[in-house]
Amino acid sequence: MSNAHTAVHGDHHPVDPSIPVEYHEEENSLRIAGFWVFLGSDLVLFSCLFATYVVMHGRVAGGPTSQQLFDVTGFTIETIALLFSSFTCGLATYEMRRGNRNAMVTWLFITVALGLVFLGFEIDEFVHNVSIGATMQRSGFLSAFFTLVGTHGCHVTMGTLWMLSVIIQLIRYGITPITARKAFIVSIYWHFLDAVWIFIFTVVYLTGKVV
Amino acid sequence: MNGFANWAVHFFMLDEGPLIWLSDFLIGCATIGIIVALTYFKLWKWLWDNWLTTVDHKKIGIMYLVAAVLMLFRGGTDGLLMRAQLSWPNLHFLNADHYDQIFTTHGTIMILFMAMPAIIGFFNVAVPLQIGCRDVAFPYLNAISFWLFFAAALLFNLSFVVGGSPDGGWTSYPPYVENAFDPGPGENYFLVALQITGIGTIATGVNFLLTILRMRAPGMTMMRLPMFTWSVFITSIIIVFAFPVLTVALALLLIDRDFGSHFFTVTGGGMPMQYINLFWIWGHPEVYIVILPAFGIFSEVVSTFSHKRLFGYSAMVVSMIAIAILSFIVWVHHFFTMGAGPGVNSFFGVSTMAIAIPTGVKIFNWLFTMHKGRVEFTSAMLWAVGFIPNFLIGGLTGVMLAVPPADYQYHNSYFLIAHFHYVLIGGTVFGVFAAIYYWWPKMFGVLLDEKLGRWHFWTFMIGFNICFFPQFFLGFMGMQRRMYTYPAGYGWGIINLISTVGAVLMGVGFLIFVWNVLWSARFGQRDTTGDPWDGRSLEWATTSPAPEYNFAIIPTIKGRDAWWLMKKTGESINGPKGVPFRPIHMPNNSGRPIIMSLFFFIAGAGFIFQWWILAIIGLLGVLVTMAQRSFEYHDHHYIPVEEIEKTEAAAGRL
Numbered sequence: 001m002s003n004a005h006t007a008v009h010g011d012h013h014p015v016d017p018s019i020p021v022e023y024h025e026e027e028n029s030l031r032i033a034g035f036w037v038f039l040g041s042d043l044v045l046f047s048c049l050f051a052t053y054v055v056m057h058g059r060v061a062g063g064p065t066s067q068q069l070f071d072v073t074g075f076t077i078e079t080i081a082l083l084f085s086s087f088t089c090g091l092a093t094y095e096m097r098r099g100n101r102n103a104m105v106t107w108l109f110i111t112v113a114l115g116l117v118f119l120g121f122e123i124d125e126f127v128h129n130v131s132i133g134a135t136m137q138r139s140g141f142l143s144a145f146f147t148l149v150g151t152h153g154c155h156v157t158m159g160t161l162w163m164l165s166v167i168i169q170l171i172r173y174g175i176t177p178i179t180a181r182k183a184f185i186v187s188i189y190w191h192f193l194d195a196v197w198i199f200i201f202t203v204v205y206l207t208g209k210v211v
Numbered sequence: 212m213n214g215f216a217n218w219a220v221h222f223f224m225l226d227e228g229p230l231i232w233l234s235d236f237l238i239g240c241a242t243i244g245i246i247v248a249l250t251y252f253k254l255w256k257w258l259w260d261n262w263l264t265t266v267d268h269k270k271i272g273i274m275y276l277v278a279a280v281l282m283l284f285r286g287g288t289d290g291l292l293m294r295a296q297l298s299w300p301n302l303h304f305l306n307a308d309h310y311d312q313i314f315t316t317h318g319t320i321m322i323l324f325m326a327m328p329a330i331i332g333f334f335n336v337a338v339p340l341q342i343g344c345r346d347v348a349f350p351y352l353n354a355i356s357f358w359l360f361f362a363a364a365l366l367f368n369l370s371f372v373v374g375g376s377p378d379g380g381w382t383s384y385p386p387y388v389e390n391a392f393d394p395g396p397g398e399n400y401f402l403v404a405l406q407i408t409g410i411g412t413i414a415t416g417v418n419f420l421l422t423i424l425r426m427r428a429p430g431m432t433m434m435r436l437p438m439f440t441w442s443v444f445i446t447s448i449i450i451v452f453a454f455p456v457l458t459v460a461l462a463l464l465l466i467d468r469d470f471g472s473h474f475f476t477v478t479g480g481g482m483p484m485q486y487i488n489l490f491w492i493w494g495h496p497e498v499y500i501v502i503l504p505a506f507g508i509f510s511e512v513v514s515t516f517s518h519k520r521l522f523g524y525s526a527m528v529v530s531m532i533a534i535a536i537l538s539f540i541v542w543v544h545h546f547f548t549m550g551a552g553p554g555v556n557s558f559f560g561v562s563t564m565a566i567a568i569p570t571g572v573k574i575f576n577w578l579f580t581m582h583k584g585r586v587e588f589t590s591a592m593l594w595a596v597g598f599i600p601n602f603l604i605g606g607l608t609g610v611m612l613a614v615p616p617a618d619y620q621y622h623n624s625y626f627l628i629a630h631f632h633y634v635l636i637g638g639t640v641f642g643v644f645a646a647i648y649y650w651w652p653k654m655f656g657v658l659l660d661e662k663l664g665r666w667h668f669w670t671f672m673i674g675f676n677i678c679f680f681p682q683f684f685l686g687f688m689g690m691q692r693r694m695y696t697y698p699a700g701y702g703w704g705i706i707n708l709i710s711t712v713g714a715v716l717m718g719v720g721f722l723i724f725v726w727n728v729l730w731s732a733r734f735g736q737r738d739t740t741g742d743p744w745d746g747r748s749l750e751w752a753t754t755s756p757a758p759e760y761n762f763a764i765i766p767t768i769k770g771r772d773a774w775w776l777m778k779k780t781g782e783s784i785n786g787p788k789g790v791p792f793r794p795i796h797m798p799n800n801s802g803r804p805i806i807m808s809l810f811f812f813i814a815g816a817g818f819i820f821q822w823w824i825l826a827i828i829g830l831l832g833v834l835v836t837m838a839q840r841s842f843e844y845h846d847h848h849y850i851p852v853e854e855i856e857k858t859e860a861a862a863g864r865l
Contacts (some may be wrong), residue, residue: 030348034421041413041451048459048492052474052485059480061473121312136472140480147463161834165841178844 009111011112020097022184024177034061035185039192046196050203051149056144057208063139066208069129074207078121079197085114086194089187096183101175108167108183115160122153145204150198155193220251224372225347230309255581258530260752264800266350269757270358272335273654274744279643282853285324285368287721289317289534291714294678298711300699302834310695311378318381319401320498323408324364326635329354329643330504331412332420334443336650340750341437343428345761345766348421350798351846352414358808359411365817367404368395374820377401377596380693382490383464385475385483399819406810409457416450419443428749430768434528437748438514438521442507445531449538453496460489469821476632484549491542499538502634505642507575509572509595512645513577514771515744516592517584520772523576530569537566549617556615563613570606574599589744590664594645597672598637605633608683624692626686632679644668644724651731652738656755662734663727667720674716681706681713741862747772752784754862760850785864792856803847807836 023029057066092107126146129135136146164183173179224231248257262270283437292313296305305313323433335353339346347353374396379388388398422443423436438442463474464486473479476485514521521527543551577599591669608630612618621627644667652658690703697703742751751776753761764785770776777784814829816822859865 009696030421030425033425034348034417037417037451038413041417041455044452045455045459048456052459052463052489055482055485056474056480059473059482060571061478061480068731079416135464137763138473139709140473140476140482141476143463143466143481147466147474163843169842179303183843 002064008089020180020184021099021175021177022096022180024180026114028177028181031181032185032188035188039188042192045093046151046199047150049144049151053144053148053204056140057211059140061139061141063142064132064134066141066145066204066211069134070208071125071128072209074121074125075201078118078125079201081114081121082194082197085118087109088114089190093184094174096180099175101170104175104183105167105170108163110168111164112160112167115156115190117162119153119156119160122149126150135140149200149204152193152196155196158185159190159193163190222374223374231372232503237373249362255405258860259802260703260800261806261848264354264797264802266341266346266354266800266804267759268335268347268350268353269654269816271353272337274330274333274357275332275335275360276647276654278361279325279332279520280330282320282325282364282719284319285318287718289313289320290715292717293317294711294714296695297669297697297707299708300697300701300704302696305695308378311693312371312376312827314693315377315380315383315401316367319367319377319405321635322381322501323405324360324367325641326501326639327408328360328364328413328640330446330501331360331415333504333508333643333646333650334415334440335752336338336654338422338440338443339426340653340753340757340761341440341748342423342431343749343762343766344422345765346798347418347858348426349414349418350802351801351840353418354801354804355807356411356418358804359414360408361809362812362815363404363406363408363411365814366407366819367400370400370404374400382487382494384490385464385467385479385486386481388464388475390471391476396819398435399465399468402461402468403815403818406458406461406465407815408512409454409461413454413458413820416447416454417433418447420447420451424448428762428765431773432768434525435768435771435773438456438510438524438527439504439748441528441764442503442510442531445535446503449496449500449503449535453493453500453539453743456489457493457497460486460493461542465491465818466476469818472639486547487546488542491545492539494545495542496535496538496630498634499534501639502642503534505598507530507638508642508646509598510580512591512595512649513580514657514772515649515746516587516595517581518587518745519580519584520747520775521576522579522582523572524771526572527576530572534566534571537562537569539565544613548622549613551736552616562613566609567610574603579726590659590661590668591645591648591744593665593668594641594648598641598645601633601637601641601672601675603628604680605635609634612763621686622684623691625682625690625692627684628692632675632682635750636675636679641672644671649744650750650756652743653741653750653753654756655732655758656738657731657735658738658743659731660726663730667723667727670723671717674713674718677713678710679713681710685710697848742774747775749774752777754864758858759863760797760855763792763795763864764790783864785859792852792859795850795855796847796849799846799848803836803840808832810836 022032042202088107089111092104092111095104095107129142134142136143163186166179166186169182220226223235249258261275265271265714286718292305293310296302296310335347377383377397377400378387379393379398379401383398383401387393423440426766427436463472466472467474468475468480470568475481475483477483510521510527541559541563543555544563546557547556577595588596608626612621612627612630648659648664655784685703685706688701688703688706689836690697738755741754743755744751749766749768750757752766762784764779766784766786774784810829810832812829814826815825817826818830856865
């Protein structure tokens with residue numbers, strides 16, 4: 001098995017069966033920790049976009065305001081889809097720990113499907129906005145709105161592609177420490193996007209409907 | 212056809228005069244020369260196998276340094292052009308446009324493409340050796356970081372001869388840099404190149420943070436780390452949390468320019484101040500990103516050449532942590548004059564002055580390390596000792612600038628220029644030169660010549676002071692930064708002339724350094740022991756240069772200054788005699804990082820010239836290479852015991 005940390009110490013460590021499968025090799029633990037640090041930097045990225053959005057929120061330059069623009073049904077469905085996908089993603093991890101490859105892959109597929117539902121509604125919202133002239137060129141507010149929500153949408157798109165590649169590897173190789181680690185990391189990423197969405201839901205959509 | 216010819220002439224800037232023609236000619240000669248030489252000496256395969264595809268931290272470090280020295284030459288040439296232009300009143304050697312472009316590229320290159328690769332180069336050269344491991348946490352990612360930097364540097368430098376350089380200053384403030392006032396590809400070059408190298412830098416931050424947290428040899432606790440490694444650890448944390456802010460600032464400005472949005476425009480509800488805040492929330496931590504590792508280097512050099520352990524180890528660590536925290540809450544001092552009000556300005560004035568406290572602690576610790584030590588004035592030590600008074604001038608003038616009411620007088624004047632050159636050259640550049648002399652034998656197995664090293668130091672250091680000390684007075688006399696020429700009669704002429712003489716002397720110092728490198732490669736003293744300085748940390752326990760796997764057996768660490776302790780107790784780095792070697796697991800080389808960076812380059816060009824097909828091809832290429840990596844399972848190999856035995860025997864270590 002490839003293992004950077006054994007590369008450091010030059011020998012293998014015995015596997016403790018009580019720890020989760022994705023941590024069965026020290027390199028896996030290293031990579032998972034590295035991914036957490038990356039998420040820290042991604043969080044800073046989103047924080048800056050949020051700050052910019054809040055600054056820009058009132059700067060509509062005579063164009064549509066958030067109150068006029070946001071559609072309650074649309075963003076509620078998006079929110080429900082994404083929250084449920086986070087739940088199904090958790091179920092996939094649960095089945096991974098129990099060693100059920102097929103159940104795990106099924107839950108991951110459902111997660112991807114919910115992600116696509118989310119993206120579909122988001123794209124629909126964007127297309128609708130553009131069709132009524134609410135483009136990102138219209139005002140500072142809309143520039144910030146499209147960029148913040150769009151950046152999250154790009155992350156979700158990347159997440160679905162990434163999850164599909166992990167699903168293929170799970171089908172091909174089964175649950176090994178390596179595939180388990182890959183699935184675990186993409187699931188952390190997915191939960192992170194869910195957490196960011198909760199802030200978008202609150203700061204952008206709910207607040208934007210009221211203020 | 213005529214239309215195309217006109218476009219091409221403009222695109223390749225053939226209508227811009229002899230400076231561009233000369234550059235085209237030199238770039239052409241250098242490129243053809245490199246290709247011919249590589250082909251004639253049949254070195255292409257060697258280059259690909261040993262360098263372009265390597266994931267070895269030692270080689271990546273060397274490549275970073277080579278790039279940094281080349282960029283020092285480019286940035287230095289820009290500086291000399293500026294000094295030539297300003298050496299006397301009413302000169303028109305450069306026109307205003309060219310001068311704007313040159314001060315922009317000078318600043319950007321020196322910070323992002325010279326200082327950053329130089330310090331990251333030394334991260335790579337020293338950290339894994341100092342903590343007793345065989346590579347960084349993610350060697351493949353490390354190669355990607357380097358090649359992203361390389362692609363970005365190439366892209367940025369290309370702007371000089373293709374399409375035009377950015378001209379908005381290294382800070383690139385809107386609204387001036389928006390399309391309405393500054394059309395053309397120039398600013399896009401700045402935004403895209405910094406974006407690409409920034410992604411690589413974030414990866415470097417993650418990589419070294421994890422390397423130092425998780426890859427230390429047994430017994431190497433955090434409070435036993437060499438001080439340079441500590442500085443890298445703290446710098447990595449700053450990188451991880453500061454660079455994403457730059458990513459956002461650059462991305463938003465690029466969206467403004469490429470897609471017509473209104474983040475920082477003056478119309479459509481845009482807000483230029485938002486960019487300036489974001490830029491400096493990254494920009495101020497950035498100056499600590501380039502200075503803290505230099506502090507780490509000075510700690511190593513001062514302790515080694517005083518033949519004493521570092522004075523005040525814990526205080527050094529605590530003060531670096533304090534500087535790291537403070538670095539995030541001082542950014543407004545870059546624009547006191549923009550009218551944030553007395554409350555805000557006072558807060559940021561005080562937080563800025565507070566940085567002087569931990570920095571002062573460090574200065575005293577270096578002095579006390581030398582106190583009663585057996586100080587040996589090698590070239591590396593000269594740079595470290597020279598750093599203290601020069602950096603002190605920079606630091607004290609920094610405190611002067613931090614007083615908001617007084618800052619209204621100095622703001623954006625040559626006083627500021629002199630201040631930040633004193634901290635960046637007196638701190639970072641001196642640190643990089645100290646590190647070059649200190650770690651050169653570890654990198655190449657050869658010592659740089661001491662006599663030429665002393666000439667290099669004294670010429671450069673004296674030149675530096677002649678160049679920048681007069682600029683404090685120019686600032687007081689009212690000379691503002693970024694003015695491309697000035698009328699006679701202000702009394703600035705002679706002071707500027709003195710300053711230019713100093714700049715030339717710095718250039719001479721650089722040439723002496725280059726000559727030293729060439730001379731030493733041929734005639735320099737070979738380092739056969741691996742420990743030419745009677746060093747204290749683990750990198751001096753390996754051979755020079757260190758073998759691919761660094762340590763045949765991972766050492767067990769019993770205290771600070773691990774190698775010094777081992778020498779005292781007569782231990783071998785390979786442990787007690789008779790401990791058998793085991794096969795060593797190492798990552799495979801990979802050509803994918805350089806290919807991926809090529810796709811980043813293509814996508815970057817697409818975003819610069821708004822050729823969307825190119826942008827899409829580039830981004831798809833990046834995605835495909837990432838997917839390929841995900842499906843790559845066999846990316847490691849074993850070094851067999853016989854090979855380790857052969858290598859260790861050749862080094863006389865069996």
